[in-house]
Amino acid sequence: MPTPRSQLISLDDTPWYHCVSRCVRRAWLCGFDEETGTDYGYRREWIVERLELLSRVFSIEIAAFAVMSNHHHVVLRVDAESPERWSIEEVIQRWHRVYNGTFLSQKFATGQALSKDEMSVLKRDAAVWKERLICVSWFMRALNEPIARAANQEDNCTGKFFESRFKSQALLDEKAVLAAMVYVDLNPIRAQMAETPEDSEFTSIKARIDQLINNANTAFLAPFNGDEKDAVTSGVPYHLLEYIDLVDWTGRAVREDKRGSIAIKLPPVLQRLGLDSADWLILATEVESLFGNWVGSPSQINEVSYHVGQRWICTSEGSRRFF
Template sequence: MTKARSQLVSLDATPYYHCVSRCVRRAFLCGKDAVTGNDYEHRRQWIEDRLFQLEKIFAIDIAAYAIMSNHYHVVLHVNSAVAEKWSTKVVIKRWQHLFKGTLLTQKYLKGNHLTQAEIDAVEDMAETWRQRLMDISWFIRCLNESIAREANREDGCTGRFWEGRFKSQALLDEKALAACMAYVDLNPVRAKMAKTPEASKHTSVKRRAEKAKASVKALQKPNLIDAQPKGLMPFAGNPRSNMPAGLPFCLTEYLELVDWTGRQIRANKRGAISAQEPPMLERLGITSTQWLTASQHFESRFKRFVGSVQALTEKAEALLLQKIPGIQACRELLTPV
């Protein structure tokens, strides 16, 4: 049974969500359609450009993304703390980058005289927009609607371009977040669209790898603290006291882990695991076998909520669920052995 989005997204449980949106009517985002012969590769850039445009407007960070032939993946982080600090004027300006706003809000930005009742109305509207600017449903809506319009215009047709409802999975802890990000970053490798993660076009791992490589070359030393591409949520290092905002991993360890995982996928040897496992797996407390299964089959093995058994149990109790969705897979793949 389909659940309301409000039951799937809860910032009290986690700010991280994996979202997937797919095309309908045999629509293509990229690649060549064997039936019509049309090449839609350029549409992948449409998605990438729009993603980073929206990241500048919303209080939502992009942790990972991969744009495939007829769908895309994105791991989002809702930064509600930042949105709550925005002034009324900042909220209105951000919203009016996307929509016209109202006559009152336009007057407010121009500094025109408003009555107290009008000011109250503006502030009420701004509060509504503030909530939308940290809402993943509005983020995906603003992304998909603009791409659909461009694609329909290019195809000379009307009608639905995307499936009506995007898929979302709540990532409840570090293990779930790391496995999901690797799953997203390695999509082109699994689909045989690229031989290596850093060669996979229109992915977050390619942007991260290129920036890190360029930074190391420029500095002539292996210091990747500043080697973080703009537009993507930065890596803040392993959890510690006084930790800055960012992903709870080391950039170098994550890139090494994704590279190692990609080699296992390409080698097509599930049973033959390298003895030299990346140190990040040891910190996460899961085996290489668990990791490879989780990072290669994230969508199919996990349900709406992904994390430790304890995190899933707490989430189910909060939502008054009699059964905990996907708890067996989480117990098998995300529980320390």
């Protein structure tokens, strides 16, 4: 029986999550279909455009993403504090950008007067919507459902496009966040779809590099604040150039034909985290398979198990080795 999502996401423990959605039967529904000779690669752009919209609606930052031919990855940071300052007008305005809302919310949005009882009902609805706007499950639902409908309409068929449940990994500390982000950004290189980060289409790393070179718009991505504070509470705690250097270094290590060109000196980030090259390369390329739903140290995972009401959570070999 699948674990309830409420026991997999705990904002009291971390706002950071790595989420993966796969196409049904892992079919190439966003790539090249060899059976029909049809290229569905343009659907990957649909997902990126949807991410851009949702970043402006939800109080959830997108730190990294990669849209592949049969699945997509996102690394998300939930900002649970900002909505506390939202007015009911802002909540409704945000909700209406993704959903129709209710008769009362539409009436309110168009400036029509509401009775006292109607306003009371609307406030209850808005409170529910505000909670959903910091919910990872609702974010993934709002991301995947329109893509599935559009693809099914285009294919003149019905049924599921994505698997019903997305995979989530809670990232419990700075090391986990960094490993997940690099893992996501290097997906096309590991899949041999690209040779370098700047060639990796439909990824956050390419978007960030394009921003530096061509002044491309990356406002929908979480900023790098260059701070040394704990990533769990203060955003991406690195300088952008420092992160790009790490992704490039790791990407060359992943490619067999480039291993001879890897610099002996470790990137500064790894030196600060106390990781050697061998451990880092395993962590950054296998974080999804090495860990279950929680990425962190055994002590962190044990603490989480208490908070989510589980008697215990089995710690993985990766947790014991790398944290």
